[in-house]
Amino acid sequence: xxxxxxxxxxxxxxxxxxxxxxxxxxxxxxxxxxxxxxxxxxxxxxxxxxxxxxxxxxxxxxxxxxxxxxxxxxxxxxxxxxxxxxxxxxxxxxxxxxxxxxxxxxxxxxxxxxxxxxxxxxxxxxxxxxxxxxxxxxxxxxxxxxxxxxxxxxxxxxxxxxxxxxxxxxxxxxxxxxxxxxxxxxxxxxxxxxxxxxxxxxxxxxxxxxxxxxxxxxxxxxxxxxxxxxxxxxxxxxxxxxxxxxxxxxxxxxxxxxxxxxxxxxxxxxxxxxxxxxxxxxxxxxxxxxxxxxxxxxxxxxxxxxxxxxxxxxxxxxxxxxxxxxxxxxxxxxxxxxxxxxxxxxxxxxxxxxxxxxxxxxxxxxxxxxxxxxxxxxxxxxxxxxxxxxxxxxxxxxxxxxxxxxxxxxxxxxxxxxxxxxxxxxxxxxxxxxxxxxxxxxxxxxxxxxxxxxxxxxxxxxxxxxxxxxxxxxxxxxxxxxxxxx
Amino acid sequence: xxxxxxxxxxxxxxxxxxxxxxxxxxxxxxxxxxxxxxxxxxxxxxxxxxxxxxxxxxxxxxxxxxxxxxxxxxxxxxxxxxxxxxxxxxxxxxxxxxxxxxxxxxxxxxxxxxxxxxxxxxxxxxxxxxxxxxxxxxxxxxxxxxxxxxxxxxxxxxxxxxxxx
Numbered sequence: 001x002x003x004x005x006x007x008x009x010x011x012x013x014x015x016x017x018x019x020x021x022x023x024x025x026x027x028x029x030x031x032x033x034x035x036x037x038x039x040x041x042x043x044x045x046x047x048x049x050x051x052x053x054x055x056x057x058x059x060x061x062x063x064x065x066x067x068x069x070x071x072x073x074x075x076x077x078x079x080x081x082x083x084x085x086x087x088x089x090x091x092x093x094x095x096x097x098x099x100x101x102x103x104x105x106x107x108x109x110x111x112x113x114x115x116x117x118x119x120x121x122x123x124x125x126x127x128x129x130x131x132x133x134x135x136x137x138x139x140x141x142x143x144x145x146x147x148x149x150x151x152x153x154x155x156x157x158x159x160x161x162x163x164x165x166x167x168x169x170x171x172x173x174x175x176x177x178x179x180x181x182x183x184x185x186x187x188x189x190x191x192x193x194x195x196x197x198x199x200x201x202x203x204x205x206x207x208x209x210x211x212x213x214x215x216x217x218x219x220x221x222x223x224x225x226x227x228x229x230x231x232x233x234x235x236x237x238x239x240x241x242x243x244x245x246x247x248x249x250x251x252x253x254x255x256x257x258x259x260x261x262x263x264x265x266x267x268x269x270x271x272x273x274x275x276x277x278x279x280x281x282x283x284x285x286x287x288x289x290x291x292x293x294x295x296x297x298x299x300x301x302x303x304x305x306x307x308x309x310x311x312x313x314x315x316x317x318x319x320x321x322x323x324x325x326x327x328x329x330x331x332x333x334x335x336x337x338x339x340x341x342x343x344x345x346x347x348x349x350x351x352x353x354x355x356x357x358x359x360x361x362x363x364x365x366x367x368x369x370x371x372x373x374x375x376x377x378x379x380x381x382x383x384x385x386x387x388x389x390x391x392x393x394x395x396x397x398x399x400x401x402x403x404x405x406x407x408x409x410x411x412x413x414x415x416x417x418x419x420x421x422x423x424x425x426x427x428x429x430x431x432x433x434x435x436x437x438x439x440x441x442x443x444x445x446x447x448x449x450x451x452x453x454x455x456x457x458x459x460x461x462x463x464x465x466x467x468x469x470x471x472x473x474x475x476x477x478x479x480x481x482x483x484x485x486x
Numbered sequence: 487x488x489x490x491x492x493x494x495x496x497x498x499x500x501x502x503x504x505x506x507x508x509x510x511x512x513x514x515x516x517x518x519x520x521x522x523x524x525x526x527x528x529x530x531x532x533x534x535x536x537x538x539x540x541x542x543x544x545x546x547x548x549x550x551x552x553x554x555x556x557x558x559x560x561x562x563x564x565x566x567x568x569x570x571x572x573x574x575x576x577x578x579x580x581x582x583x584x585x586x587x588x589x590x591x592x593x594x595x596x597x598x599x600x601x602x603x604x605x606x607x608x609x610x611x612x613x614x615x616x617x618x619x620x621x622x623x624x625x626x627x628x629x630x631x632x633x634x635x636x637x638x639x640x641x642x643x644x645x646x647x648x649x650x651x
Contacts, residue, residue: 123522134575
């Protein structure tokens with residue numbers, strides 16, 4: 001029963017299994033397939049499977065299989081594929097294998113039918129491709145021809161690649177120039193003009209010219225020729241210039257069109273970037289100019305603000321300007337940066353603005369002030385602060401003004417601040433204020449002179465006044481020729 | 487009846503299978519179908535008043551990737567080298583195969599077929615090269631499996647050589 005099943009199974013798998021019993025004779029272990037008669041022609045009549053044809057494929061394989069079976073060392077050998085026409089007239093492929101199984105000498109023959117045609121088609125396609133490839137190079141002449149075509153193509157592509165690298169390098173260098181801090185547009189134009197020829201096929205005979213707003217920038221070898229390529233420089237859709245590249249001579253006869261399309265792209269890319277840089281740079285210049293104008297307007301306004309006092313007290317207005325100058329000089333002497341110097345100057349210009357609330361006759365009256373009058377005068381710091389705090393300065397101007405009568409030891413007013421509680425700007429302003437006040441004429445007394453003023457601040461250095469500020473101020477007047485102006 | 491094994495050897499697509507088909511069935515197809523492994527055909531010919539069965543082993547052509555299995559040549563009495571007149575390289579392949587066979591089997595009769603002679607406009611192998619081989623003692627047949635030119639003659643010649651040996 002089981003044997004019957006296995007026989008059917010082997011037949012389904014297109015396998016015939018035989019056991020070699022010696023002398024090229026076999027015992028059939030599987031069902032008898034009719035195609036077996038191809039290899040064992042007498043088997044149908046005798047029921048003996050004896051293979052006698054040594055010249056057919058199976059016979060040839062048995063010449064290897066029989067020693068293999070006797071040797072018994074290896075477990076399997078294969079015959080490879082062969083094809084024959086079976087008795088039904090169908091062409092089939094076969095493959096045989098010999099096995100040593102439990103000391104039994106087994107021969108398995110497998111038949112492949114239509115399913116093998118796929119493998120044949122694959123092999124066919126591979127050989128067709130090989131044949132087509134071979135046909136490409138049929139003769140040595142062909143080989144030479146194709147080799148030279150191939151070599152020419154490789155050379156052309158290599159040259160193309162080299163050109164593209166040159167163009168990219170040029171564009172990269174130009175972009176880097178534009179990315180750097182631009183000192184001036186004129187320098188940028190000159191640099192670009194000298195760089196552009198390097199991106200072209202024949203840099204040694206290339207020259208360039210850039211015309212911007214009717215100004216011309218060109219390479220020393222510039223010469224306009226018929227071998228020219230050009231691009232327009234535009235800013236905000238307005239053409240403002242033109243970049244031209246010329247070859248000063250015709251390089252080869254074959255170069256009917258000496259410029260690559262990529263070189264046109266290169267010149268347009270440079271022009272486009274240049275247009276953007278000019279737009280940006282011009283906008284920056286305008287912005288900077290606007291900022292400077294605004295600053296000047298602001299300082300003029302502050303100055304004008306300070307001179308309002310002149311209406312009430314001509315002396316105080318002049319005093320503020322002079323204090324501002326001294327304070328600015330001290331700040332510079334102390335190596336403060338430009339912005340800090342500016343803050344000090346502006347604060348000096350309006351430090352007494354609060355005196356606008358002090359009656360004019362107290363401000364300009366000759367003679368010594370009463371205690372009450374002096375108390376009134378002392379309110380000007382607070383008033384100045386109150387006026388200025390409403391203005392949105394980006395600096396602590398109101399604070400400086402409020403503190404400008406504070407002293408290092410806390411003896412000043414209005415808040416008796418000490419040491420570092422007083423802003424550095426204020427400490428500068430305080431010294432400048434004292435020096436100017438003592439060295440200038442007052443309505444109630446003549447000038448005490450600059451020497452007295454310097455003596456005062458020197459005597460109180462570190463007590464009332466910041467020592468560094470005092471030192472800077474003394475240096476300015478005694479060593480650096482600073483003068484009080486009227 | 488005498489049986490002789492003949493092996494068809496040569497590069498791929500030189501017309502080995504077509505030559506066998508022309509010889510055995512007197513038929514030809516332009517459609518190239520590659521041979522997988524080995525294809526075996528038989529033909530009985532009468533020669534010198536005796537019948538001779540030729541067992542023709544048509545062996546898949548060399549393509550540079552796989553070489554001919556040496557065991558296929560076992561027991562052969564003669565072999566036919568086939569080259570394609572339109573492809574110079576196929577003559578080189580045929581000559582290389584010949585060298586290998588001579589090393590392994592020494593003195594086995596053979597002939598050289600210069601096939602596809604009908605493709606006159608595409609001839610690639612120089613006549614002088616063929617003449618040179620003839621001068622060296624080779625039996626060279628200019629054949630066309632398509633027209634049948636010299637095919638029978640070639641197989642007969644090899645058969646004669648095998649019988650003479």
